[in-house]
Amino acid sequence: MADFSGNSLTCIRGERVVFTKLDFSIGEGEVLYLRGPNGSGKSTLLCLMAGLLRPVSGEMLWNGESTREDAETFRGLLHFVGHQDAIKTALTVEENLTFWAEMSGVDPAKRSVGEALETFALSHLASLPARFLSAGQRKRLNLARICASPAPLWLLDEPSNSLDKASVGALRKAITTHQEKGGLVAVATHEELSPDTNVLDISEFTNNKSAAA
Amino acid sequence: MADFSGNSLTCIRGERVVFTKLDFSIGEGEVLYLRGPNGSGKSTLLCLMAGLLRPVSGEMLWNGESTREDAETFRGLLHFVGHQDAIKTALTVEENLTFWAEMSGVDPAKRSVGEALETFALSHLASLPARFLSAGQRKRLNLARICASPAPLWLLDEPSNSLDKASVGALRKAITTHQEKGGLVAVATHEELSPDTNVLDISEFTNNKSAAA
Amino acid sequence: MFNYFANPTRFLRLTSKLQPFAMIVTLITMGAGLYYALFQSPPDYQQSETVRMMYVHVPAAWMAMFCYVTLAASSAVALIWRHMVADIVAKSTAPIGACFTFLALATGSLWGKPMWGTWWVWDARLTSVLILFFLYLGYMVLYNAFDEPTRGARAAAILAIVGVINVPIIKFSVEWWNTLHQPASVVKLDGPAIHPSMLTPLLLMAVGYTAFYFWVLFIRTRAELNANKVRALRIRQAEG
Amino acid sequence: MSAFWQVFASLIQREIRLAIRHGADSMMVVMFFVLVVVLFPLGVGPEPGILTRISAGVIWVAALLSAMLSMDRLFQTDFEDGSLDLLILTPQPLELLVLAKTIAHWLTTGLPLIIISPLLALLLNMEASGYGVMLAALALGTPTLSLIGAIGAALILGARRSGVLLSLLILPLFIPTLIFGVSAVDAALTDLPSKPQLLVLGGLLLASFALCPWASAAALRQAAE
């Protein structure tokens, strides 16, 4: 029973309070939608979850244990897709993907680079240097990364930006499949990706003055 | 009567044919929506319109005159918003905007930096260094640029990426106002920004084999 | 005149006619030149037999400069008029010029060991020829440093034009600075100051080098043009 | 026309502001300059005779290397964040925008370098007679380096692995400035007239002032394509 939650998280960036006393919890097979206007702190919360930022106070628990305790193991459990795409333009699409699959440290038998390419309709671009990709193709390559090696927790920051209808469909399907396997997803988005069962509105935790200022 | 059109444009990027024999035309007060799946060539067409790329064949006409003839004047007539945001993180929001307004070479009396900031709800961030902006706020700053100095032709590449609902509304309003003043807009987008009266589906002009390969 | 050559097919036809001619001239003049140089011309009273190095060295140095001027001129034409044949001429000239420059440098330092007692000195003539060599290298590296071939061609063309300033520096460096290297004695305003018995093989070799340049140039340009044709065909095929 | 000069001034102002806010580049250049000059005696050994003999050369080589080091970011950041496209799309002639950027570059990197150079000459035991000429030569030479460097910086945009390619392209073109710069100081140190060399440096400056912005702008235009 995987389970990821945060208690009373407060985050300060560059002397500005982003949010205070924020709680969240994601259960097995659940998708948490982070909503809120621009600048409310969705991306910040995702970085916090990944461990790229540290909260000023509060703690996060994975299966009831603090993520700080055994940070290395926790890092092996998650995939993070941020605004930046971490694509090396000199490498081909496949090389990019394979590299990140290898870095995940996951047993080679469990990796599925080819399938991931197929999921996001990139197979025919596999041997193309990534510099020739269009904005949407880059985004798809970045998303394919999370399918290429398994990890229970996905943290996605506006994954549907630049995607066309077909690719948004592929993304939805990938998320559903992941859910069915019992995976956890936290996604920040302004669009509707699926019926929002589990929504966290960040603007509730922001002090409007400081978040907007 | 402003009027912008292209005849039988063919574009090759890196030895790959993006589209062939493409025609478009935008009349006064019109918005042209560029549609097509990822990688079909929307961004490429916008770069072509701006003069950042050269077509292999075909020509573009502004009020019936070739845009190549008097390129400098034509450049003064357009605003371009691409995927890259041209924001200097060390400068404040206002400094960034003012700089581009000054570079436009437009008479200072006609510039409206303050109004532009207001349109995109950035006034309270005006004196903040741009490095602290969130993804959506950066996009808004970039869009504010086109309102800060007047130009009849707007070329927008996926302007609604990362924007929250309120900001998409502001963008819609800005486009409508521009239309009412007789402005021309070409916008590449996967979302609905307004009733699509004038749609150009680029995938019609791409040879599927080469565009997808 | 160069509108005439703008047509690649016409250029191809012309070069295929000229190529055997260039080959024959190369073989004859080089052969005769080498014979004269090695057996007919007298040893120098100062330099004794090492003077024979001159017949290899001097024409190579001349060609190094000649090739660069050609490179710069055709680059300018290619850049301004988007002249495809000129671009190909420039691209094909660069490696040949680099080889001549290398030859001039190598034979120069081989000659320098007996004459000056050292392989290399940092005097103005030698240094500026070394710069020329770097310019050739820079041109070739820049040409291939981009993903889009046209982009590399144009960047390299700009470099070639900027670098042409170096050629007069090479030519006049011996007069502007005190150098070990000797000043011009053949190409001078008041006529050559060199004995005819040495001048003949030298000029023969110079003609031979030039013909050799054109011979290789024709081969390379034809290869490039054919590659271009193939590429154009592919694109047309893709256009359907 | 006056509108144009406003644009010119506003571009210079932005560059200087960026340089100050970032603090990185110009600081880095001056430190690099100091470092090369300090490293050299360490490498060569402390004999003052030799140091004095080569002082002018070391200072010039250091100036040249640090100019080069700072050069490669001149257009690169603008290219990467899309500002370059927008600059090209403004209705001003690109040549003059390039000139403005080059001037700003010199003001933020060349000028501090000139100011610090007497101190370094002191470190190298240069004789007093050389200082004035060294300053004059640097003042005439470093803008030339910036102008020539701008061509290289524009040419390498979008190239694979640009940094070192730049040095390969522009160092050869820097050499004349180096030679005359050093020989001006050496002449002054040996009590010979250094005016001819300074005149040549001035001529080089004028020539590159007239030619380089055109070449750089041409390179930029095709980089954006």
Add this chain to the structure above:
Amino acid sequence: MSAFWQVFASLIQREIRLAIRHGADSMMVVMFFVLVVVLFPLGVGPEPGILTRISAGVIWVAALLSAMLSMDRLFQTDFEDGSLDLLILTPQPLELLVLAKTIAHWLTTGLPLIIISPLLALLLNMEASGYGVMLAALALGTPTLSLIGAIGAALILGARRSGVLLSLLILPLFIPTLIFGVSAVDAALTDLPSKPQLLVLGGLLLASFALCPWASAAALRQAAE
């Protein structure tokens, strides 16, 4: 554990592939090295006596400068395109990833530099007795430069102003390598034993091998926050 070495190898492989794809990266570092060595004689004047005397110093200073020049982008590109965040998020210890990147850096820049150095020593009229020791000293010294430089490269990320200052503090750490590297060669040229200096160089290498990856990793974690 074996999975870990696979990750290690895969990172090195990627770096080398990137270096090669990006257009003969190592060739260009070598070019820079050659150009610096060529420039010094130009600045200093052509007297062969002086050149021979300073040849070891010039080669070492040039090696140091080219190591530094190629260093600054070691983490920069990964930082800018978000790869660094993802690398930090992999379950491997960051120290070892840093080590892998540093080793790849040395393989693509330090090694070619060592290979070309005899040619430059020839240009500078170095005496034959110095060659062997010079190669040994470079082989021991350049990895140290890469390791120390990695700290600076990590510090320069993120925190702008302070990062630059800190990385400037790193540069003096290069100096011991320089001094012992030069004096090893000088000793060999004057027929003195150069073993003590080489031993010191080896010691420096071991020490920086043990310490530098930790410092760099700490700086990187900072930058990502």
